[in-house]
Amino acid sequence: xxxxxxxxxxxxxxxxxxxxxxxxxxxxxxxxxxxxxxxxxxxxxxxxxxxxxxxxxxxxxxxxxxxxxxxxxxxxxxxxxxxxxxxxxxxxxxxxxxxxxxxxxxxxxxxxxxxxxxxxxxxxxxxxxxxxxxxxxxxxxxxxxxxxxxxxxxxxxxxxxxxxxxxxxxxxxxxxxxxxxxxxxxxxxxxxxxxxxxxxxxxxxxxxxxxxxxxxxxxxxxxxxxxxxxxxxxx
Numbered sequence: 001x002x003x004x005x006x007x008x009x010x011x012x013x014x015x016x017x018x019x020x021x022x023x024x025x026x027x028x029x030x031x032x033x034x035x036x037x038x039x040x041x042x043x044x045x046x047x048x049x050x051x052x053x054x055x056x057x058x059x060x061x062x063x064x065x066x067x068x069x070x071x072x073x074x075x076x077x078x079x080x081x082x083x084x085x086x087x088x089x090x091x092x093x094x095x096x097x098x099x100x101x102x103x104x105x106x107x108x109x110x111x112x113x114x115x116x117x118x119x120x121x122x123x124x125x126x127x128x129x130x131x132x133x134x135x136x137x138x139x140x141x142x143x144x145x146x147x148x149x150x151x152x153x154x155x156x157x158x159x160x161x162x163x164x165x166x167x168x169x170x171x172x173x174x175x176x177x178x179x180x181x182x183x184x185x186x187x188x189x190x191x192x193x194x195x196x197x198x199x200x201x202x203x204x205x206x207x208x209x210x211x212x213x214x215x216x217x218x219x220x221x222x223x224x225x226x227x228x229x230x231x232x233x234x235x
Contacts, residue, residue: 072093
């Protein structure tokens with residue numbers, strides 16, 4: 001309910017010219033807008049978890065809006081220094097991404113390059129050097145993706161999970177994570193468990209791996225990002 005109301009309010013403010021007036025105001029001039037993102041969908045991640053993922057089309061529309069509105073998009077470090085010194089240019093903004101998923105390299109980097117905008121990336125390092133999906137979120141994604149085709153019954157060690165609702169999927173995920181902790185499963189064991197989960201849900205595990213959904217950038221890709229001017233920081 002809140003999102004439609006919020007969209008309607010923002011649309012009304014846009015039509016009235018209030019947003020444009022605010023963007024050019026003295027109040028806005030002394031402030032830095034920091035736009036924070038996590039992932040840019042490779043396939044359908046934004047439908048699974050819209051609080052963490054946007055589509056490439058939505059990201060491009062936002063970058064285009066920044067460009068067309070005359071925003072000054074600065075590297076975060078420079079922006080913070082200029083904010084402290086009281087030297088921000090009008091409509092200053094900075095862009096950050098968390099985690100360093102492969103989708104940043106695949107989808108966000110080309111768009112940032114297209115619009116000539118800098119960004120900071122906060123990289124999670126372990127999965128960067130160990131190319132496998134991030135287990136917890138990967139299982140959550142598999143439970144969501146396979147829910148439509150799941151007809152009920154046992155799943156892994158779960159007796160009869162209800163995958164039709166977000167609450168049911170959360171409970172199933174908690175059960176999987178509890179099992180992992182109780183059994184003391186290794187990283188390799190957890191990979192095998194994720195593959196088994198995908199199989200029991202009727203999903204093509206190999207295809208999802210090839211797409212590198214919920215996998216981090218490789219060290220080579222991180223190096224390319226840094227060479228392209230992306231500010232790489234530790235998550």
